[in-house]
Amino acid sequence: MDTNQERILEKAQERVIETLARNMDLYGITMSTGLLYGTLLFQDKSMTLDEMGEALGMSKTSMSTGVRTLMDLNMVEKIWKKGTRKDHYEVNLDWYQNFIDLFSVKWRHASEQNVHSLKKSLQELRALQQSEELTDELRERVELSIRRIENGLDYYLWLSRLIDSFESHEIFQFVPKKESDS
Template identity: 35%
Template sequence: MEANDDIQKIEESRDILISAIAQTMVIYGVTPSVGRIYGVLYFADKPLNLDDIKDQVAMSKGSVSTGLRDLLDTEMVIKVWKKGDRKDHYIAEKDFFKNFFAFFTKMLRQERNIISRANEQVEGTLKDIAVNGDSEEAKEMAQGDLQDIEQTMTYFDWTLRLANAMESREIFNHFPKYKGGDSAGQD
């Protein structure tokens, strides 16, 4: 009977941890329900299929499927093949560093692409107005906007270097995983 009590306590503890994971994922723009899917997979002792997950998170199959797609896109969940079963199975990526880096490099690159495209769209017009504008006020406004664009490119060059350092794990040379610079366990 005591073993069952311990298992019950472990399951209750996991529920608390899964809730905490779900709550923190909101910070990264992920819904709590998707966070619960990740939490269930994180504590699963074997790969789970869609139906297994659906039963554990008490969500519709469609919602679980959508959530899994989101988690696959951010590389927080991996689809695995299970011999003898045609259903897709999933496991959680348990390396929080890898999850953090994958999420942030994706966001940094998306931000850079959106702003860079906008800059490219307007830069020619602004340059033309800065040189050939009908009024000094328009020329000054265009020159100011061009300076702002140049500053954003400095920022984006820095964020690209940051993203590259996260992907290559070079960032650990500057910010070690462990206090005191101990590199034990770094990859």
């Protein structure tokens, strides 16, 4: 391949890598971890932390943190490579599953935290609602807050079912991976 063709290939890959990194930021993934993911995506072989650091001009520590994050999200996996003691990593090429894992982990964690807070507040408000010392105005405000929290809990039940539909791949019955060419 001549130098001009190589530049075109590299520029196209760099554009995708940068775009992926920026988009992953929407899900709370740092730009450097997104760049690492994108870099691994275009490799035709697994990479060590040293190789990743060299490719991105970043420290081995940064690469280790990024790889750990991506492994926690099931977007990268450690693989065994015969004849070497260093760990090698490669990206999971299933973009659908990567999204599902990323979405599910992040949203389920946030949902569980929010549900915990809502339930705790609901318990406190129901106890307060039983107080005979409440003014009518304060009782109305407590009851309004209870209704809004119950509405929020209904939402989080729905969100949990949505996450379940992603994890079970049931979502693909409603939104197929690829539209048919009909």
